[in-house]
Amino acid sequence: MLNGKKIIVVMPAYNAAKTLQQTYEEIPREVVDEVILVDDSSRDETVAVARRLGIRHVVHRENLGYGANQKTCYRLALEIGADIVIMLHPDYQYPPQLITPMAGMIVSGLYHVVIGSRVLGRGALAGGMPRYKYVANRVLTLIQNLCLGRKLTEYHSGYRAFSREVLLRLPLGENHDDFVFDNQMLLQLIYFGYEVAEITCPSRYFEGASSISMRRATVYGCRVLWTTAQYLIARAGLGRPRIFRRDGRRLFDAHADHVADAGGVGELPLPALRD
Numbered sequence: 001m002l003n004g005k006k007i008i009v010v011m012p013a014y015n016a017a018k019t020l021q022q023t024y025e026e027i028p029r030e031v032v033d034e035v036i037l038v039d040d041s042s043r044d045e046t047v048a049v050a051r052r053l054g055i056r057h058v059v060h061r062e063n064l065g066y067g068a069n070q071k072t073c074y075r076l077a078l079e080i081g082a083d084i085v086i087m088l089h090p091d092y093q094y095p096p097q098l099i100t101p102m103a104g105m106i107v108s109g110l111y112h113v114v115i116g117s118r119v120l121g122r123g124a125l126a127g128g129m130p131r132y133k134y135v136a137n138r139v140l141t142l143i144q145n146l147c148l149g150r151k152l153t154e155y156h157s158g159y160r161a162f163s164r165e166v167l168l169r170l171p172l173g174e175n176h177d178d179f180v181f182d183n184q185m186l187l188q189l190i191y192f193g194y195e196v197a198e199i200t201c202p203s204r205y206f207e208g209a210s211s212i213s214m215r216r217a218t219v220y221g222c223r224v225l226w227t228t229a230q231y232l233i234a235r236a237g238l239g240r241p242r243i244f245r246r247d248g249r250r251l252f253d254a255h256a257d258h259v260a261d262a263g264g265v266g267e268l269p270l271p272a273l274r275d
Helices: 020-025 046-053 066-079 096-107 131-148 164-169 181-191 214-235
Strands: 007-013 034-039 056-060 084-087 113-117 160-163 196-200
Touching: 007 020, 007 066, 007 096, 020 046, 034 046, 034 066, 046 056, 056 066, 066 084, 066 164, 066 181, 084 096, 084 164, 096 113, 096 160, 096 196, 131 181, 131 214, 160 164, 181 196, 181 214
Parallel strands: 007 034, 007 084, 034 056, 113 196
Antiparallel strands: 084 160, 113 160
16 A cells, blocks of 8 residues: 555456566566466466466456456455556566555555656667667657647557546446557547656567567557547537447446456455446
């Protein structure tokens, strides 16, 4: 806990067996109350490693995508009373040591969201981010800053901390189940008036670390541009895309039959869903 706030780290996992232990062991347990892993039907030994380490976890019966994984992560964390939820990828690309300052920024009451930016400082290129990914990141970020009137350094980091309020109120059930979920969520935060803070975050790119193909990266970029267009439509009052509707589906409105409650030591029972 930090100032009486329950802090839960969630790890959306897919084929993370090689890096899970190193990531988990560097989580600051003096601050973090619980760690939850959601496995998106990995083809490696991710679940076996989680069991060996005693990490509470659930498993999707089939691969549903990065966005769907996050929805499960956040529902589980909220069900067990999280005040602050921090998403940490188990691929060891983001340093777990930043959990404490990220949580502290939310505990302060000044922010509801903190993003670990790989672009602030020299994090991205110094950490080995491929140059084509860096250029694409900067171009998309520039476009979104111009369209949204913001000055964020990065819209595409997967290292994020949220207050309980944000996760309960945003229409996250309307978001895509693939990688664009992150970008949709960030634009929802901005649209609904939440303050977003950034913290400098070094990153690590190495052989065996998770990455998406060029084709999927291209699809992601197109979906980011479409999400930006939807934001502009909603802001101009020309329409109301569902992801920007206050009455859109929230986390506990979404169906979750895909989560398997395997039972057993170290595993987290499936929470009851609300109608």
